[in-house]
Amino acid sequence: MSDPSSNIIEDPFSHLHLHSFSPLTALQGRSKCSQCNASRKFFCYTCFTPVKELEGKLPEIELPVQIDIIKHPLELDGKSTAIHALVLAPKQVNLFTYPCIPEYEDSSKVLLVYPSENSRTLQKVLDDALKRNKDAKSKLEENGDSSNTPPAKRMRTESNVSLPFERVIFIDSTWSQSKKIFYDERLKDLPCVILPEKKTYFWRTQDKDDYYLATIEAIYYFLVELHTLSSDTPYRGHLDNLMYFFVYMYQMVKKNKTEYVKIKKKQKGKGKTKPAD
Numbered sequence: 001m002s003d004p005s006s007n008i009i010e011d012p013f014s015h016l017h018l019h020s021f022s023p024l025t026a027l028q029g030r031s032k033c034s035q036c037n038a039s040r041k042f043f044c045y046t047c048f049t050p051v052k053e054l055e056g057k058l059p060e061i062e063l064p065v066q067i068d069i070i071k072h073p074l075e076l077d078g079k080s081t082a083i084h085a086l087v088l089a090p091k092q093v094n095l096f097t098y099p100c101i102p103e104y105e106d107s108s109k110v111l112l113v114y115p116s117e118n119s120r121t122l123q124k125v126l127d128d129a130l131k132r133n134k135d136a137k138s139k140l141e142e143n144g145d146s147s148n149t150p151p152a153k154r155m156r157t158e159s160n161v162s163l164p165f166e167r168v169i170f171i172d173s174t175w176s177q178s179k180k181i182f183y184d185e186r187l188k189d190l191p192c193v194i195l196p197e198k199k200t201y202f203w204r205t206q207d208k209d210d211y212y213l214a215t216i217e218a219i220y221y222f223l224v225e226l227h228t229l230s231s232d233t234p235y236r237g238h239l240d241n242l243m244y245f246f247v248y249m250y251q252m253v254k255k256n257k258t259e260y261v262k263i264k265k266k267q268k269g270k271g272k273t274k275p276a277d
Contacts, residue, residue, distance in 0.1 A: 012201055013247045017237030019059040021248050027053055042245065045077040048086040048095070059241035063092040064226060065168050067219060070181055071097050072173030079204065081216035082172040084245045095172075101186045104167070112169045112190040113222055114182050119194035122225055129164030163230060168222065172215045195221055201246075203253045216246050 024042060031051035033044035043050045050058055067089070069082045077083065085093045096102060104110045111125065120128075169190070171178045181187070195213070198221050202214035213221070220242045227235050 011251070012199075013243065013250070016240040016243060016247065018247060019241050019244055023054055023057040024248055027051075043083065043087045045080065045083045048083060048090065050087060059088060059244055061089045061239060061241050063089050063223060063239075065092070065163065065166060065223075067093045068102065068167060068169045069093065069095045069172050069215065070101060070169060071095055072171075072177040072181060073097055074177060075173050080172055081202070081214040081246055082170070084216045085219055085242060088242060088244060098181050099184075101184065103186075104190065107189045107191070108164075109166045110169065110190050111165045111167070112171075112182075112187060112192045113195065113218060114171060114178070114192050115194045116182065116192045119192040121196070122193050122222070123229055125191070125193055126164070126229055132164075163226075170215055170219055170222075175212055193222075196225070201250055203250060214246070216242060 027042065030039045030041050031053055032038065033040050033047055033049065034052045034055075035047040035049060036044060038044060038046065040051055042054060067085060069085065071080065071082060082095060086095055094102075169187075171181050173181065195218060197211050198213060198217065199210045200213045200217055202217065204214075220239065223239050223242070224235060227239065
């Protein structure tokens with residue numbers, strides 16, 4: 001099988017620093033999951049593990065925060081891009097199927113990515129946290145560096161904490177289904193953040209405009225923006241492999257569509273040919 005990126009005229013992902021697709025292109029047909037024995041392609045969407053032939057051959061990404069994905073029960077596992085994150089960043093991504101939602105003891109340390117009326121931009125979230133940190137530092141300076149203040153507390157207050165949250169929640173569902181999860185009582189006190197508009201390249205449309213992102217796209221764009229806003233070092237693509245499966249599948253879909261159109265044109269052309277007298 002040739003590399004699916006070949007013969008693609010438009011590639012919106014050409015700027016990404018991605019692991020080689022050769023392990024995927026070399027895999028012929030489907031394989032059995034080493035845990036549940038089910039027939040799978042590339043990875044098991046039930047066990048969240050790569051098939052045996054791909055073990056040790058896929059990129060593994062380290063994320064700056066923990067990710068919780070709450071999936072609607074009607075969202076099909078085999079079609080969910082959320083599974084990509086679980087396979088590629090297994091140590092820091094968890095998935096819960098609604099109505100199962102974990103308890104968040106300190107809601108101030110959690111962000112919910114959702115476009116609500118009260119949603120803030122990530123820039124605003126970080127700016128507000130920095131202001132609180134500066135105000136706390138000023139209050140300490142006004143009161144003097146009292147020996148009653150534990151050194152660890154002084155250190156946390158005086159240092160510029162890069163991230164005011166430890167966990168980020170994403171809802172994995174169609175837009176209409178997501179509202180039921182968003183309005184759940186267990187999530188009502190969580191601060192919400194909204195993503196800047198990004199065009200989706202997901203091949204399964206929802207009859208919406210081009211800015212309703214697939215779950216893995218939303219996770220990726222959030223984390224890239226987080227790095228850009230909170231780090232002194234420029235972004236150099238260390239999170240790009242979150243899009244590894246997505247880009248490969250996108251290119252395969254595009255390639256198959258292109259070949260299908262060519263075949264239909266040939267068939268149409270033959271149909272117009274008049275028989276010789």
